[in-house]
Amino acid sequence: MDKKIIGGLGAGVLVLALAFPLSNMGARTLEPAPASRVTHPALQANLDFYANSCVDCHSDAAEMPFYASFPLASGMIEEHREEAMAFWDADRELFVSGLPSEAALAKIQQVLETGAMPPASYKALHWNAGVSPAEKDSQLSMIRALRAELSPGYDDPNDPLLARSIMPIVDTSGSLDPAKIELGRKLYHDTRLSVDNTLSCASCHGLDMGGSDEAVSSTGVEDQKGPINSPTVFNSVYAVAQFWDGRADDLQAQAAGPVENPMEMGDKWDDVVVELAQDPVFVAEFMAVYGPEGWTAEQLPEVVEGEPLATPAELTAEALTDAIAVFEMTLVTPNSPFDRWLKGETDAMSADAIAGWEIFDAKGCDTCHAGQAMGQTSFEKMGVTGDYFAARGNPTDVDKGRMGVTEDPADMHRFKVPTLRNVAVSWPYFHDGATRDLDQAVRTMATYQREHQLADDEVTKVVAFLESLTGEYKGEPLDG
Ligand code: HEC
């Protein structure tokens, strides 16, 4: 071939090869819609970094380059984006009003530390994408600062314990009113909250059973089998929302549910209130906490032979669920071997447990099981890297997870990530109670969340690590 033509072709290729990256050189900004959602100043200050390096694949709000509509490019970009969004959706997790979740922060931290993002192929075409050492440092320090805001008991962003996505539990319940806690404790164990006075909260969330009931799904009044596994109540105070699908905003809202759930306690709060009002001992204790200032037992409603006692105006479902919620805030389990190890007690964990932690960390299990509770901070898809439900069969209504509440198809099969604290004593596992075997639960997670088959000895080590997460309640290690 003529040298000139070859030269011309070469120059053409060169021009083309430069055209894409050069066209990508301009500084990018995030489209106004997601940017305007972001209210936290630390996040606002960092939006340009994410716009330049991440949003093309992790956001629907990315402004696409001119070649994105070319046949080949558009297919490739879409494919990348779908996969990327399945793993990490910045629109939902980062460009939010208020604070992002601890899981979202853990995910960013992981890719910053491994250097996996943005992918090398992307950097080849986007010369100003990528993470410089200075950018990495500033993102990590933003993450620590946000973590300090998110984590009760941690105030100093420079606390070295905030450098990891998982922190030791700090029991901050000392500031709660002891009389309220005691009232809540009694109500939690009171069977008068169920229609036939057979069940209390503790029936399905035994404090001596890891906060759960050791059943695949719970049994309500009249022996009714419920559709879903009962989660532990320990460390539920750390949860973004309550229930597997997050349908209750907080512990107080949650506590209202089981009493009136026909499949659980089957009662009515109005009837519970009337029943409790007939118990002068209870009313005295209740009014001492919720009654007007200076209330004394002499003000107890008068007992008239054969007539029901008057119900004090303060005695309401709202007050009762408040007391239960305050009691539940004390159900935290600090001082596990892992927490002591994190704080520098080097012999608190066995060699196997430490090796298990390293596997857990390296495989990114902490990107969902993050925060003090090692979970509870986000709703994540069960089956990121495989179809868990197709493999299991027998679909049920509760398998929809979060979508059952939001009706957003993107929430299909998303569940509130369960805490891994005390996981060794709160079997069986998963929302469907699929297994009571922790080995199996670990294998399932590795396969469906991380696309990774763990070797037998790796599973043994991860389980040894999970066993080191059993903490103390009232100074005693939790029982299963
Ligand atoms: C060219 C597209 C592309 C860009 C740009 C990109 N990612 Fe990704 N990202 C992906 C893909 C594809 C995956 C899916 C799994 C994988 O390849 O690791 C992913 C996965 C992730 C995950 C989940 C990792 C895990 O193992 O759970 C996070 C978090 C993430 N990216 C963050 C970022 C951040 C932060 C940036 C910017 C600094 C970024 N990504 C830039 C394509 C991209």
Ligand code: HEC
């Ligand atoms: C019949 C058994 C049963 C009884 C009784 C019961 N629960 Fe539950 N509890 C469950 C089940 C099952 C779930 C999970 C339901 C779901 O997520 O859809 C649950 C969920 C919870 C959660 C949410 C935990 C989390 O991580 O999301 C809390 C907290 C809780 N219950 C506290 C209570 C309290 C307080 C009472 C008493 C007022 C109570 N439960 C009575 C079975 C029961």
Ligand code: HEC
């Ligand atoms: C993408 C998020 C994500 C990642 C990554 C992840 N998990 Fe999970 N994990 C979940 C969700 C969601 C559930 C609840 C699923 C369900 O009930 O259907 C769960 C449940 C569990 C349970 C059962 C807890 C219980 O009380 O029911 C264990 C054990 C567990 N994960 C361990 C791990 C291990 C070990 C890894 C790493 C190999 C891991 N997880 C990685 C999201 C994740």
